[in-house]
Amino acid sequence: MSGRRILLVEDEQDIADLVALHLDDLCDEVVVARDGYEGLRQATEGDWALIVLDIRLPGPDGLEICRTVRRERPYQPILMLTSKSSELDRVLGLETGADDYLTKPFSVLELVARVRAIFRRIENVRKKNDVEPAGMPAIRAGALTIDPNRREVLLGQQAIELTAREFDLLDYFARHPGRVFRRADLLDSVWGYGHEGYEHTVNSHINRLRAKIEGNPSKPEMIVTVWGVGYKFSDAVIPATRVSAP
Numbered sequence: 632m633s634g635r636r637i638l639l640v641e642d643e644q645d646i647a648d649l650v651a652l653h654l655d656d657l658c659d660e661v662v663v664a665r666d667g668y669e670g671l672r673q674a675t676e677g678d679w680a681l682i683v684l685d686i687r688l689p690g691p692d693g694l695e696i697c698r699t700v701r702r703e704r705p706y707q708p709i710l711m712l713t714s715k716s717s718e719l720d721r722v723l724g725l726e727t728g729a730d731d732y733l734t735k736p737f738s739v740l741e742l743v744a745r746v747r748a749i750f751r752r753i754e755n756v757r758k759k760n761d762v763e764p765a766g767m768p769a770i771r772a773g774a775l776t777i778d779p780n781r782r783e784v785l786l787g788q789q790a791i792e793l794t795a796r797e798f799d800l801l802d803y804f805a806r807h808p809g810r811v812f813r814r815a816d817l818l819d820s821v822w823g824y825g826h827e828g829y830e831h832t833v834n835s836h837i838n839r840l841r842a843k844i845e846g847n848p849s850k851p852e853m854i855v856t857v858w859g860v861g862y863k864f865s866d867a868v869i870p871a872t873r874v875s876a877p
Contacts (some may be wrong), residue, residue: 635750636660640652640696641689641712646735650683653739667691672729674700681749684729685712692729700832701728706782706795708749712737728839730796731822731832748823754798770805772864775844776807777854784844791843796821800836801844804854808866811857837862 635658642649642665650766651661664670667690674682674696679813686693693711702706711729724802730749733742768780776785782798784791793801798823804812812820822832841848855865 633782634659636662636678638662638664638670638673638679638682639672639676639695639744640667640688641662642666642687643685649739650742653743654683654746656741657750666784667693667696671696671699675678679707681708681710681746683712683746687714697727697729698732704822705792706798708753708795711747724783730794739768751861752795752825770802772805772808773855775805778804786844791851793840793843794863797840797843801840801854804864805858808864811863813861816861 637654637660639647639651639656639661641663643651644665647663647665650662653660662673664673667688670684670688670693674684684693684696687847688696697709697711700709707728709731710805711732713732717789730866731745733745743784767779769780771777774787777798779802782795784793784798784801785832800817802819803817814833817833818830837854838848841851841854845851845853853865855863855864
């Protein structure tokens with residue numbers, strides 16, 4: 632828990648107070664920004680274990696803040712709060728680079744579970760690096776190289792910028808080539824929870840990954856759709872092999 636600070640950007644005081652109260656036990660400090668101007672300043676200047684970001688804000692909205700943070704800090708965990716009535720909000724939030732989203736009104740217990748899952752993922756990455764200082768083996772699949780120690784992805788010689796969740800998803804796929812995953816499986820294994828109705832989270836992240844690593848995202852060869860089931864990392868087109876990390 633030491634050193635964990637959460638930034639909550641929320642202009643509705645009742646919601647901000649309630650969320651801050653329940654997140655307080657999960658971190659050392661919850662800092663609340665009540666408009667987009669303060670939220671943008673805090674998000675780009677502070678050091679945060681997590682940013683919880685409402686989309687609808689006075690001043691710069693959550694999408695603008697998310698885009699700015701992503702340009703400067705690709706691995707910053709971001710949880711977006713969106714309107715239940717707006718599917719567009721959820722889609723745009725994920726496509727802008729949010730790791731996850733919750734729709735208002737939401738259960739406080741679910742919010743806490745999501746935050747715990749994000750922190751577990753971060754802690755698991757840290758433990759792997761501590762236990763295996765020499766490094767986990769990198770994975771090479773065709774022109775794609777995934778280095779879990781540096782959390783870097785190369786396509787040929789070109790570095791590909793991924794968010795933390797995009798990296799985790801790609802790494803998980805590549806370590807299980809040929810295995811077909813349902814969306815619920817991926818939510819449970821990569822996000823750390825399963826929740827009916829949040830399969831769109833998986834779809835959006837896969838679409839973003841394809842746009843970054845596939846030669847033709849409309850006809851993907853790496854992350855392949857298995858119609859009526861889910862997705863798999865193709866072992867037929869580009870067999871994945873483990874290689875020593877450079």
